[in-house]
Amino acid sequence: MLNFNFKNPTSIHFGEGQIQAISTEIPLNARVLLVYGGGSIKSNGVYQQVTDALKEHTWFEFSGIEPNPSYDTLMKAQDIIKAENIDYLLAVGGGSVVDGVKFIAAAALYQGDANNEDGSGESDPWDILAKQQPVTKALPIGAVLTLPATGSESNGNSVVTRDGTKLSFSSNLVRPLFAVLDPTVTLTLSDRQIGNGVVDAFIHIIEQYLTYSVNGKVQDRFSEGLLQTLIEEGPKALAADTKDDLEVRANIMWSATMALNGLIGAGVPQDWSTHIIGHELTGAFGIDHARTLSIVLPALMKVRREQKREKLLQYASRVWQVTEGDDDTRIDQAIRLTEEFFEKMQVPTRLSDIDLGSKDIDLLVERLEQHGMTALGEQGDISLAISREILTQAL
Amino acid sequence: MLNFNFKNPTSIHFGEGQIQAISTEIPLNARVLLVYGGGSIKSNGVYQQVTDALKEHTWFEFSGIEPNPSYDTLMKAQDIIKAENIDYLLAVGGGSVVDGVKFIAAAALYQGDANNEDGSGESDPWDILAKQQPVTKALPIGAVLTLPATGSESNGNSVVTRDGTKLSFSSNLVRPLFAVLDPTVTLTLSDRQIGNGVVDAFIHIIEQYLTYSVNGKVQDRFSEGLLQTLIEEGPKALAADTKDDLEVRANIMWSATMALNGLIGAGVPQDWSTHIIGHELTGAFGIDHARTLSIVLPALMKVRREQKREKLLQYASRVWQVTEGDDDTRIDQAIRLTEEFFEKMQVPTRLSDIDLGSKDIDLLVERLEQHGMTALGEQGDISLAISREILTQAL
Known part of the structure; x- marks a missing residue:
């Protein structure tokens, strides 16, 4: 820690x-x-x-x-x-x-x-x-x-x-x-607001969790508990027969507050690169904040799988109960489950889902450079070239 | 919630x-x-x-x-x-x-x-x-x-x-x-201090967790994460080859603070009867606080298994990964594992371990009555008679 x-x-x-x-x-x-x-x-x-x-x-x-x-x-x-x-x-x-x-x-x-x-x-x-x-x-x-x-x-x-x-x-x-x-x-929120909110909170937790291990057992387990709660409750807030369930809304609301009140990030490394890259998508194309994150995160997981290997395996096992197969199979499975969760929350997971293509990546990378965002991630080693790779992976 | x-x-x-x-x-x-x-x-x-x-x-x-x-x-x-x-x-x-x-x-x-x-x-x-x-x-x-x-x-x-x-x-x-x-x-603490401290923190969490469900998913998972951390790290702080491991001590220290800073108990029922009964053991016989708790808690789990059934099953499954057997078997197993954990932490789990017997129970019940502790537990239904039953179970 x-x-x-x-x-x-x-x-x-x-x-x-x-x-x-x-x-x-x-x-x-x-x-x-x-x-x-x-x-x-x-x-x-x-x-x-x-x-x-x-x-x-x-x-x-x-x-x-x-x-x-x-x-x-x-x-x-x-x-x-x-x-x-x-x-x-x-x-x-x-x-x-x-x-x-x-x-x-x-x-x-x-x-x-x-x-x-x-x-x-x-x-x-x-x-x-x-x-x-x-x-x-x-x-x-x-x-x-x-x-x-x-x-x-x-x-x-x-x-x-x-x-x-x-x-x-x-x-x-x-x-x-x-x-x-x-x-x-929160019962009168639109599905889009609920979907965005749950995904935003989910990714706040990921940004403080999916880095490298410093053996912060309390922080890891708190993060995993919040992620599991959002995975269970998020889709219920969109489903016809459970969307009026106040207990579902209460669990989502408390999770979202705990996701970014400083507690789970205290004493552990953090990686806010998904947010930083996502900000450029909002700035340049007006995309809802959460929908930029749901596009960037799965791509980032794929591109940074070696640097985040240990935590990706822990994420697969503890958050998604994925325990079958070799290491790479389990990581692939966890990333796929993450994408499926985002799809259930009705947010995009690809640039193509929001009608952006490879031609738009230059502008995004240029803006990252303008804003000095040239060394992102928990180790400061996500260069502009790697950000470009992440965006390309997200196509 | x-x-x-x-x-x-x-x-x-x-x-x-x-x-x-x-x-x-x-x-x-x-x-x-x-x-x-x-x-x-x-x-x-x-x-x-x-x-x-x-x-x-x-x-x-x-x-x-x-x-x-x-x-x-x-x-x-x-x-x-x-x-x-x-x-x-x-x-x-x-x-x-x-x-x-x-x-x-x-x-x-x-x-x-x-x-x-x-x-x-x-x-x-x-x-x-x-x-x-x-x-x-x-x-x-x-x-x-x-x-x-x-x-x-x-x-x-x-x-x-x-x-x-x-x-x-x-x-x-x-x-x-x-x-x-x-x-x-904390590296210079005695084994007795470490054992007592880990058990005290563990039971603080239990008192805010092992009641009845109000579907407080964040609180439950935070509690379970803290319990698991203490179960993993506590014995390491007593084992010769890991007792100087600073990461072990750090995880125990942060768990103990989070166990009773108000967070995990916010929005859920609480049952402080183990502490209240334990206080009489300290007051009457000078027993270390934590050692009164480790004696009372397993007995309370046994006597209150019907009232706490749902949470005992959740505790068995999520904290101890006990998933085999029928409901009662799993509850028995979780209580046995709790006792074994206390034994690893070198604290007593029976009144006989501290040389007290049935003759001493009258005095303890009398003191509970003197102090007005006649309606304990999350539902206020642990009467003096039930406290006596718990103490008898702990013999």
Whole structure:
């Protein structure tokens, strides 16, 4: 096991009816900005429950956060924050809303870089993303999660898009102070949202698991338990006779939070190359985040099978109960089962499934190079050439 | 899954050399009381490392916390706290030291019960335990763990003994702000300490797992992963050729913390009857805590096999890979394997192993009654008669 520091102070309120917890989690004297995406929270009753819980609070609202939240949209929230002296942000939505609120929270109190190029000391919150300027202050955040997927509700990570480029930042100061996880609110999600969410969470776990062994037995078994849970429960959330089963939704929701709250990744190597390559697919072609991952991961498993051999065998045996045949047969079988699981979740596993071909790979590799993504993976040895090989394998 | 609130803000510093983290975790202007037990931390180098890390701080020390820390010892720390205006407590030791420091922290700022019997409003910290008076303030606590077992380093629980009676309290205000887990410091533990620690952690997991199913798949799999890890690693920490293996110690240490930090018990029923019955064995006969548990648990499994049938079968299959034979055969086999594991960890599994017999059961049942422990278990249906049956089964 590697040395680590782990701390996750987000207060989780899990279960039916827990939205009311925001009435006590947010101080009564706060000036709250309720931030959400489109209108779905109005049609499914979540908006009503949230505003009921805020009836003793002073609150305002800002909506229109889109999937892959854009810098331009997020910066528009600064006007109301200044005008109304907002001092608490409440994100109500999926990972995009929570990620967006994190940037809004950091941008609102960003003091800039006194050493910036023109020496003016002026603050441009874009620098948090583009120059990885450290966040030293941020507005406090609470979250009501409506789509289990990203784990953003209890971590400090945020991904923001500007002009087709996805950039991220991370800070403990933007980790939500509390998160409400009520699985009943996920019953109105579309199959596409469920499929994407389950696959996103699944691949978060894989990125912290499928590397090389450091004999972190607790981390490995926790990861395997989460993967097995998503494999069992994910398809049930799409099947006609089980899609309204609240227990299925609860197990998916808790798995997705645990998948990326820092716990399973503490003390083990990580490989985020599937995400990084996938980001370029979203940036260049507007593909849903999870659907980029389900295309890249199986290809990455095939191309990196030697480097990941030991863990692929463990994955085959413990997650898929594949124990017959020689090593390579078992690895092949595990990769095939992974693809079949993605297909059950109704996400693509090939570039051809989304009408991309070999002609598009140059652009993706070029963008990886532009973004400095030239040494990916747990050992930093996934070069641009290997990323190209992975994309070619995914054709 | 049941509704739950889960929050665990303890900052964990895990790995070799992490004791130095206390130099930055504790504010430089704090007046620190370093609290420990006997002299073992002086002979194994931990005291030196801790005091090196505190070299910029103002600190004092208080030692002599015994196993099953006594109220009288703990109250003696109040003198130095008052005299030196101590405002930060650093526990260095095992679960007893950390539990003891929690009581010291709460007692130091205890303001009493204005409505107490004599109406004097005088404060007697004993009321925190005896009357379960709420803790409203406590000194901040940091912990350097030397014995993986109780999970006390990242929870809010404390058990204190007075006149042969073990009483407990729980408060988020006494949860350590940070905990250092350096597995190298466990290499000097005795076999008895290791055996006790592994068994204590194992049974913490069982108490949150072996109840009835609420379909909490994440919690179940996390519990099963921890149990399997302790089953694999525990005996290695006692075997001549592997007892110096730091990876073994690291896996045990992280398992013991995860066993009782609130995570695996969130959203599932719990049954703490093994602990409660065990506490009377310690109180009446001075038996090591873990050795009371290893005697009570197998007997409880046998007496409660019908109520716990579904989970016992899951335990047999997933934790012990017992899949042959009918239901009762598999349950018998799982209980036998549990006993064999305890024997490998060199702890007793029968009252006769510690020279107690049927004549001693009356006293234990009498004490359970005195302490109001008349309705134990996940359903509150373990009466005094059933506790007697469990103790008789354990003969």
